[in-house]
Amino acid sequence: EPVKVGFAAEPYPPFTSPDASGNWEGWEVEFQKAVCAEAKLDCVITPVAWDGIIPALTSKKIDIIIGSMSITEERLKTIDFSDKYYNTPTGVIGAKGETFEATPEGLKGKTIGVQVSTVHQDYANKYFGENGATVKEYQTQDEANNDLAAGRIDAVQADAIALDAFLKSDQGQDCCDMKGNVKDDPAILGAGVGIGLRKGEGELKGKLNAAIKAIRENGTYNTFSKKYFDFDIYGG
Amino acid sequence: MTKPAQAIAVTNLHKRFGPLEVLKGVSLTAHEGDVIAIIGGSGSGKSTFLRCINMLELPTSGSVTIHGETIAMKKDGHGGLMPSDRKQVQRLRTQLGMVFQSFNLWQHMTILQNVIEVPVHVLGKSKDEAIETAEALLRRVGLFEKRDAYPAFLSGGQQQRAAIARALAIQPLVMLFDEPTSALDPQLVGEVLTVIGDLAREKRTMILVTHEMKFARNVANHIVFLADGVIEEQGSPDEIFGNPRSERLKKFISSIH
Amino acid sequence: MTKPAQAIAVTNLHKRFGPLEVLKGVSLTAHEGDVIAIIGGSGSGKSTFLRCINMLELPTSGSVTIHGETIAMKKDGHGGLMPSDRKQVQRLRTQLGMVFQSFNLWQHMTILQNVIEVPVHVLGKSKDEAIETAEALLRRVGLFEKRDAYPAFLSGGQQQRAAIARALAIQPLVMLFDEPTSALDPQLVGEVLTVIGDLAREKRTMILVTHEMKFARNVANHIVFLADGVIEEQGSPDEIFGNPRSERLKKFISSIH
Amino acid sequence: MAVDSFINWGLLALEPPGWGGVLLRGLLNSIQIAIGGYAFGLALGVCGAFGKLYGGPILRDLMECYTTIVRAVPELVLILLLYYAGTDALNHVLNLVGIGTVDISGLAAGIFVIGVVQGAYSTEVLRGAIKAVPAGQIEAARAYGMSPFKVMTRVTLPAMLPYAIPGLSNLWLIATKDTALLAVVGFSELTLVTRQAAGATKAYVLFFCAAGALYLALTLVSNVFIKIIERHSRRGFVEQA
Amino acid sequence: MTDATPPDVTTHAMAILPEDLPTAGSFFKPHRIVLLLIAAALVFCVVWFMRWDWLPQYLPRLGHGIVVTLAMLFSTSILGFLLAVPLGLVQVTGPWPLKTLASGFCTIIRGTPLLLQLWLLYYGLGSLFPQFPAIRHSFLWPYLRESWPYGVAALTISFAAYEGEVMRGAFAGVPSGELEAARAYGMSRWTLFRRIWLPRAIHRALPTLNGETVLQLKATPLVATITVIDVYAVISKVRQDTYITYEPLLLLALIYMCLTGILVVAFRHLENRIPTRGA
Ligand SMILES: Nc1ncnc2c1ncn2[C@@H]1O[C@H](COP(=O)(O)OP(=O)(O)OP(=O)(O)O)[C@@H](O)[C@H]1O
Ligand SMILES: Nc1ncnc2c1ncn2[C@@H]1O[C@H](COP(=O)(O)OP(=O)(O)OP(=O)(O)O)[C@@H](O)[C@H]1O
Ligand SMILES: [Mg+2]
């Protein structure tokens, strides 16, 4: 019985991105392979639209989500999560030459882009949107980055690592730089990223938790993480 | 002289379209070899009568017997009748070769395909046999050269002759003609009448609705004058045309000439 | 008796469609008050002649003079002529009220709108004035009640009468009729002919192409018989119908009766 | 920089690192879905058209609801609804009858979704075409004793083809283009892979134009076949000017 | 003398038209009552058993979304139609270079998916603009920064292409006699076009125009994929905020059905103003 692993069918480097031969690669792909191998699951990757990833899960088009999905209260109402497998700070980037801080005051009057239905959307709405900034929602992170580069928006809030990868790209280097990390709010930003799964699948959840623990302990996790990051992505 | 067998017997046929009673009790018997011409004014119910014989219209009451077999009918719950055995109707219809005023050839088939369609797909004949018969029939109506043409490319007269060949191909007991020439312009009428006249000479049983009085007189052995849903008068051509009795028929005949 | 002014003068008109020379030099003069009927067999070029007068067809050679003003033409480089001054043609056309065989009413306008269209949008009259004239005209042709109906809802005869009112509304010097009754069934012909007859009695200048010989004889003061692209014979109705000289005209007249 | 990549034809190479191969696979997916969905839709359409014309009053009303809803609601919304709810409902039903859930592949779901939408459209096209068949042709078939099924297969269906083909060929072109809407449910057909390629390389104009050219080529090639089919089906018809 | 051109078969198959509306008289039949009861029960189940608690909170945004959708529909239909008239006209009478250009334009637009055209304009063209400082500093930039101009442009172009084909047929189909009559009474070319040819062509094309406008309404949700907040985008947001899958989509379908219904009823009124006789 293969397990269908869902994630967003869009470039989200360095976690998931397609290459020209149609394969998906990135840190999260390697993580998924390691977990499945450890838990002895026969995993098939299934790209789906981010917008419909939770319906896809509940309607059994996919069985688990390994797609940088943060564990939040709101999501826990609908689906279940494994233990976290990474946690990173949230950053804000903006056009080079512009100087502002990643604070409600700094972003006042600016247009800030976030990916829709992410924790960043909720955070930006609460901290920036209610303090005089315009929050613009994008279906994919890539679109938000792109509109920043095109000058259509002033800032983008997202996962610091993903933003970092963008800043290292040709396009990112030319246009933008990091304005800093936002103040943490675990109630919104969540307790890290976990594997999403349907409620009531306790057995699978147990297997996944055990596997995450095991690869953390046997060093596999660190081995492939080193290829992508020069710091500990698992977080505190 | 022994009377030939009954081919068709219609008894006390009534047909009503909503409030309009078109046929008010019509009875008619055709024996084998009879050529019966039905005449009458427009709207007198001639077509309706013919269409009731092969159940294209369902009669309100009355019965139709074909070759001794009466079509079984049952009440349809709306004050009319409907066939109780669809299979029987389908079978009996293959004994009635209807030729329509507007030909109604199947446009997506060639003439030959039109003619072999029913023998092959309804009567279950082999295709070769059907083609052989069909070609003989087409030769007879003078359309052998046109057998691979599509109907739309034929003149009206040619189409009507093809329709006659199609009806003959099912080797019907009776041929029913509903004004087979009235959709044709005068030039083309002749060719169709010639073919029908030939059939009459062969003693093929036929019932024809026609407005061509001269032709009816020459070809039919019995004329039925329908008026207002009843048979107003019937008899031999000489009686009907030479010595009409009812006022209506007199008026009708004088209006034709 | 002084001769009335020239309304239309056509001189030596030739018209060629590709290899076919339809008009081979036709000259005709209409004075004010003349009613000229053009008769002739089918394909003899009657319609083409009429259409050349108002430049709906461009003549190959020859000239057209309307009320003393000759339409200026220039070579079109393909062996024919074309108007050198489009404005002039547009202006002169408003002096010719053409009535077409197939009415050609504008289907998206009511009858009244059809009639006031040209006065308002070409001749620049005020709308109120145009409506007043139009209603008088419609009353005259017996269509006042129908003024707000769309053409598709009128009978053919009514449509043709509306078309005549439309042509009259531009107060043309000459009315041109191209078989104004031949698209109508016999019942409807009468009403249109009555209207045209009335116009003739008022001494309105008219050129009409018609197949209604009886009507032409009663209404026209001059008949032109066109055959094979030339005027084979012309004269008063009595001469033409009572005493035809050319063989062709004799044959034509006998074939009509 | 984007101006450079805009003319970087190497990105379209068939072999990686060029993305041409990915695009072609996406096109293949699109074509598969279009063919499958179209065929499924046609089957639905034949049933729908006959149901609407000859069915009982209840069947007729149900068909009417089906075609009305599909014709009133945007394809994009239908695709979302059917994609998520349709497969869900199917599994529920299967569960109820005790077969257990089936694994519905993206391809099957895509075909299903496009098929349901196309089904409503072709119902209408076919219904119009059947109504255009002269009544006399069907009457003649009945008069010679054909059974209703024979009348349908031997006369009604073939005779309506010439009336249906123009509409059906348009529906085919629509089916090929509607596959693009599956991009919003993450199905990797041509439009989605194009967006991925464009996103990964930032050569938006190049890739969108390339995909446009592929779609256009598909349309033009289809048109050639449609012309041939049309000519064949119109044999027996006098050309109208 | 029937002149009512039936709408293009495909348009009719894809869009509800005024003639599809039931009349009150013909609607009520015995079995319909049973069907209506079943439908009512179904609606009751949907309302009762599904989650609708999110609705009040989003109502204002939904209203705004509907306004955006309608604004998109009307602006692009009108602009598109204004483009379609010359597109249709040059295909009927234009010199051959214009004719080829116009028919090429129609073929290309009709041959490619609208979604792709939209993305090409927004992500493709839109991402090229900022690289030219001249554009970036022009008065246009505040608009070019937004996403709705790209949505309007794409929908307008697409409508123009489809409608251009329709108008081509309509222009060509105006009986030549009516044009000839106009010429015979001395109308100039411009008057003839303005007073006879164009209104007559529109009159003929009206049923198809109706259908195409309904199709245009059905195309508007695509603009949500380029961040225009229309009613579809609002519903997407509801889904993403609440993780409720079906209820918002059902509501969305209902909203579009109502919008289509209103549009169709409006068209019925419009059509009845100029009566046409016949089939
Ligand atoms: N399907 C129908 N529904 C309602 N009335 C009908 C129907 N078919 C025929 N009628 C009416 O029945 C009457 C008789 O029609 P029928 O066609 O039998 O006349 P007919 O004698 O064949 O006339 P014709 O010589 O003009 O063909 C006519 O008044 C006609 O209007
Ligand atoms: N536009 C055209 N192109 C080519 N040939 C034409 C054209 N218009 C008319 N003709 C030909 O010119 C000849 C004269 O036509 P015209 O319509 O003037 O005849 P007519 O006398 O009006 O005949 P009818 O009484 O049948 O109306 C005919 O042979 C016709 O075929
Ligand atoms: Mg009859």
Ligand SMILES: [Mg+2]
């Ligand atoms: Mg003529």
